[in-house]
Amino acid sequence: MxxxxxxxxxxxxxxxxxxxxxxxxxxxxxxxxxxxxxxxxxxxxxxxxxxxxxxxxxxxxxxxxxxxxxxxxxxxxxxxxxxxxxxxxxxxxxxxxxxxxxxxxxxxxxxxxxxxxxxxxxxxxxxxxxxxxxxxxxxxxxxxxxxxxxxxxxxxxxxxxxxxxxxxxAEPDPFYALESSWLQHLESAHRDVVDRLADRLPTQLRRGRVRPLGLDRYGVQLRVEDADGDHDVRLPFAKPVDDVTGLSQAIRVLMGCPFLNGLRSRRI
CATH class of the missing domain: 2.30.110.10 (Electron Transport, Fmn-binding Protein; Chain A)
Known part of the structure; x- marks a missing residue:
């Protein structure tokens, strides 16, 4: 099927x-x-x-x-x-x-x-x-x-x-060449985005240190570093995306941003 x-x-x-x-x-x-x-x-x-x-x-x-x-x-x-x-x-x-x-x-x-x-x-x-x-x-x-x-x-x-x-x-992910710089930028300059994404995690995982782990056309991966070990969690997008505009909007949806249609799309 x-x-x-x-x-x-x-x-x-x-x-x-x-x-x-x-x-x-x-x-x-x-x-x-x-x-x-x-x-x-x-x-x-x-x-x-x-x-x-x-x-x-x-x-x-x-x-x-x-x-x-x-x-x-x-x-x-x-x-x-x-x-x-x-x-x-x-x-x-x-x-x-x-x-x-x-x-x-x-x-x-x-x-x-x-x-x-x-x-x-x-x-x-x-x-x-x-x-x-x-x-x-x-x-x-x-x-x-x-x-x-x-x-x-x-x-x-x-x-x-x-x-x-x-x-x-199979094809490589369309964002493979930019993933590293984007994740580093999220970690260093947009900790608020990571924190908003962390709010989507199960309550028991929010006590650990949440880090960006991966980014692809299907969603975002977070790594939770806790005292009892590491836990990887995927937050999927509503649908796969193929360009930067779609990626930016999909991340804002995950964050729960209420201004999806009123903001000009920008790079992460």
């Missing part, structure tokens, strides 16, 4: 993963026989594989080249951190497992252009640049590709696997 947009109160697991992928953030690539390697760029391609940068002079890059066309088994772990200094900053973990393969030199430039069109990360400029730059400390990177076999995400609600086809069909 098809669910209408009006009844959707939270992003799907696939949408959450796509948003985490689009935001970038911390990620580690784990391969048996070497220490986990930090990956500044881990970009989901249209075919469901991941383009990943690893230190060009590190052990892992050499192992991938030596594995030839067979490749090697690997796990990419992405960590979605809250943009505020919370007591427990990790919002979710995503594990991608699959086969890691070397990207031939002839294909590197085209793949870098493809990645940069969607994610112009400065680390892309350090791919195939040779030795480290002593003046800037920049690390040269090599480009590898992981063909994904399975995807699992875990957060405070538990763990769930997602099919690769479902993941490719």
């Amino acid at each position: 098809t669910t209408s947009n009006a009844t959707v109160t939270a992003p799907t697991t696939a949408e959450r993963i796509r948003s985490a992928c689009a935001r970038g953030g911390g990620a580690m690539l784990a391969v048996e026989g070497t220490e986990p390697t930090s990956t500044p760029v881990h970009h989901l391609l249209a075919d469901g594989s991941f383009a990943i940068t690893v230190p060009a002079n590190g052990l892992l890059a050499g192992m991938v080249v030596a594995s030839g066309t067979a490749g090697m088994q690997a796990v990419l772990e992405m960590t979605d951190y809250a943009p505020l200094p919370l007591r427990e900053p990790v919002r979710s973990l995503v594990w991608m497992s699959g086969r890691l393969r070397h990207v031939p030199t002839r294909d590197v430039s085209a793949m870098l252009d493809l990645i940069a069109a969607e994610n112009p990360d400065p680390a892309l400029l350090q791919v195939n640049t040779g030795a480290a730059d002593a003046a800037t400390g920049d690390t040269p990177y090599a480009l590898v590709r992981m063909e994904v076999d399975s995807v699992v995400v875990a957060d405070s609600t538990g763990a769930e696997s997602v099919g690769l086809g479902t993941l490719l069909e």
Whole structure:
């Protein structure tokens, strides 16, 4: 049975993963026989594989080249951190497992252009640049590709696997690139908004310290830090929103603002 947009109160697991992928953030690539390697760029391609940068002079890059066309088994772990200094900053973990393969030199430039069109990360400029730059400390990177076999995400609600086809069909949240700055702004400059939203929480949770945790087209997430632990609560919008004007109005509805139609919409 098809669910209408009006009844959707939270992003799907696939949408959450796509948003985490689009935001970038911390990620580690784990391969048996070497220490986990930090990956500044881990970009989901249209075919469901991941383009990943690893230190060009590190052990892992050499192992991938030596594995030839067979490749090697690997796990990419992405960590979605809250943009505020919370007591427990990790919002979710995503594990991608699959086969890691070397990207031939002839294909590197085209793949870098493809990645940069969607994610112009400065680390892309350090791919195939040779030795480290002593003046800037920049690390040269090599480009590898992981063909994904399975995807699992875990957060405070538990763990769930997602099919690769479902993941490719999903879209990142339209506000993923602005979420961090908006939440930081709410925390630092609009504590009154957070307090009004906190009034919507169950009475027993209002005794803790309420912090903004997440913001997406479906609603607002709050983190309550209390003596007995942390509690995450989602306040859903009446319907999903797609632009800043709709988002601003939806938040005012949650706050119980009586002047919805009499105020000019403004950025959060």
